[in-house]
Amino acid sequence: MKTWNIIIKHDTKDSFDVEISSAEEKLSINTYDIKDQNSILSTNVFKEFDKLNLTPSLMAKDLMHLALSVYTIDQIVSRDRYGFQGWSRHFKINYPVYSLNEWDAVKIKLEKLLSFLSGDKWEIEFRKKVDSNGKQMELISNPNPLKIQKVALFSGGLDSFVGAIDLLENKTKVAFVSHYKRGSEGSVQTKLYSELSNYYGDKAFAFSQFYVQPKQKHKNATKEISSRARSFLFICLGLTVANSLGDDIEFIIPENGLISLNVPLTGTRLSSHSTRTTHPFYISLFIEIIRELGIENEVYNPYQLKTKGEMMAECKNQKILKKLSPTTLSCSHSEISRYAKLPPGIHCGYCVPCIIRRSAEKKSNITGTQYVHDITKSTPHPKKKSGSDIRAFKLALKRLEGKSKESVMFDLLSSGSLPFESKDDLYLYIDTYLRGMDEVNEFLK
Numbered sequence: 001m002k003t004w005n006i007i008i009k010h011d012t013k014d015s016f017d018v019e020i021s022s023a024e025e026k027l028s029i030n031t032y033d034i035k036d037q038n039s040i041l042s043t044n045v046f047k048e049f050d051k052l053n054l055t056p057s058l059m060a061k062d063l064m065h066l067a068l069s070v071y072t073i074d075q076i077v078s079r080d081r082y083g084f085q086g087w088s089r090h091f092k093i094n095y096p097v098y099s100l101n102e103w104d105a106v107k108i109k110l111e112k113l114l115s116f117l118s119g120d121k122w123e124i125e126f127r128k129k130v131d132s133n134g135k136q137m138e139l140i141s142n143p144n145p146l147k148i149q150k151v152a153l154f155s156g157g158l159d160s161f162v163g164a165i166d167l168l169e170n171k172t173k174v175a176f177v178s179h180y181k182r183g184s185e186g187s188v189q190t191k192l193y194s195e196l197s198n199y200y201g202d203k204a205f206a207f208s209q210f211y212v213q214p215k216q217k218h219k220n221a222t223k224e225i226s227s228r229a230r231s232f233l234f235i236c237l238g239l240t241v242a243n244s245l246g247d248d249i250e251f252i253i254p255e256n257g258l259i260s261l262n263v264p265l266t267g268t269r270l271s272s273h274s275t276r277t278t279h280p281f282y283i284s285l286f287i288e289i290i291r292e293l294g295i296e297n298e299v300y301n302p303y304q305l306k307t308k309g310e311m312m313a314e315c316k317n318q319k320i321l322k323k324l325s326p327t328t329l330s331c332s333h334s335e336i337s338r339y340a341k342l343p344p345g346i347h348c349g350y351c352v353p354c355i356i357r358r359s360a361e362k363k364s365n366i367t368g369t370q371y372v373h374d375i376t377k378s379t380p381h382p383k384k385k386s387g388s389d390i391r392a393f394k395l396a397l398k399r400l401e402g403k404s405k406e407s408v409m410f411d412l413l414s415s416g417s418l419p420f421e422s423k424d425d426l427y428l429y430i431d432t433y434l435r436g437m438d439e440v441n442e443f444l445k
Helices: 045-052 058-076 100-105 107-118 158-169 183-200 230-245 257-261 280-292 308-313 318-327 334-340 352-364 385-400 405-413 423-444
Strands: 003-009 024-030 041-043 090-097 121-128 150-153 174-180 205-214 250-252
Touching (some): 024 058, 041 058, 045 205, 045 230, 058 090, 090 100, 107 121, 150 230, 158 174, 158 308, 158 318, 174 183, 183 205, 183 318, 257 352, 257 423, 308 352, 308 423, 352 385, 352 423, 385 423
Parallel strands (some): 003 024, 003 090, 090 121
Antiparallel strands (some): 041 205
């Protein structure tokens, strides 16, 4: 495993550098000149904020640039080539910020959060930002002509779509924030936005589609196929929009409780197979960090204690959900549809998100999604890659038989600690997990 020293620069006048040993690697990344063809990052983030007529506070701007940098680093350093045992990498990041004292105070927590999320070792050194403009505008007042009350993430997946419907049915003025990195994601989001606009009206909501993708064919990049740090970018983009509209704007991250808890299905899935994008520990630690940075927006997942099937069954507009749920995209391997000579963006049918989705569809009796492989008619062999997730679910369900809730608690805690104030709170997580697994069991039977 090699240590990567990454220097982040936001300004053309920033000449900062570090000395490294012969056993280390060094890379400089700038987030100020993305139009340059030599830039390692491609994004429309800054154009989107201009289009929204929003200027983030200096603290939120630092957070947004950090998220862009972290996601870029995650995508351009290969785990297979530079990670310990082909997985865990070691990064030393030198990052410029406006408010050095505040960022130094959250340094340890931020390193812990990123390590928990990506499975890598992150070390961050902050330095005072070079500001060639000489402007230090701490008090920024942004317009809110639509009188937005909440900001919610909108991935184009089924959970975020249910979340969007529930908000709009409550007559909430909401701004949706999307991130995409490939064509099928962006096109799904655009179609769903269009349909929601047709149903609820043009002025019912606002939305932004942020495109961010590091150039993995860049001369300084080695392609990484996982994208563990993507959720940090997505959450920071949403929070920056919310914070730019005001400290009182709530920020919503819609995700069902089973996926959020993401308990490893087998003992071998504690690292590479166990994502933690909305895990309660991750979200609670993120909130601690932004509070210490002075960002006061409320951040929460309203579906933390709901299964995906419950989300669908309790959605506040069943008509539009039944019509458009097949358009939403939840799959981990939607790119395989082209190998089956089918249109892009069709669900594979056998990955973890697809199995949970099909289980939820059965519970809610809302069907219509097209799958490349129908595992109810032809189950992939367990030794094949396409059969590994089904086998893992079956093994996990077998182990759950006859288990006490106390024993299940240790399974939940294996993927990360949980924030709770009482034993009753902890049991709410356990019950959500068991109900979610029961949905999967009913489907696989």
